[in-house]
Amino acid sequence: RVKIRDKDSRIVKNKAVYLALGITGDGEREVLGLWIAESWRGHKTVRGTVLPDNGAKFWLSVMTELRNRGVQDILIAVVDGLKGFPEAIT
Known part of the structure; x- marks a missing residue:
């Protein structure tokens, strides 16, 4: 977590x-x-995308964004x- 001033x-x-x-x-x-x-x-959002309870939809949108920006393959993911x-990622 980071403290950010609005x-x-x-x-x-x-x-x-x-x-x-x-x-x-x-x-x-x-x-x-x-x-x-x-x-x-009351819902957590990132860049306007509402994070669902399981988060899979959000992370899929992140992976799609990275792919659209040129990431070709993910060999190892550490989270x-x-x-x-x-x-x-599956």
């Missing part, structure tokens, strides 16, 4: 930040994307308890 209300809120990090065949690290969780009518992630 630019309009000036209120500081704790938000989850999801990071996708890629490692090339040459061993170089590349940040593939950051997703900051927002709140929408920390992300609900729905295993279903999204």
Whole structure:
């Protein structure tokens, strides 16, 4: 969690930040994307996508976004308890 100040209300809120990090065949690290969780009518959202309870739909949209931006294959995925992630990459 990261503390982020809302630019309009000036209120500081704790938000989850999801990071996708890629490692090339040459061993170089590349940040593939950051997703900051927002709140929408009591539901957690990221970039306007409501996270369902299982999260699979959201993570599938992340994988689709990465593929559309040029990621060709995921050989290893390391996550920390992300609900729905295993279903999204199979």
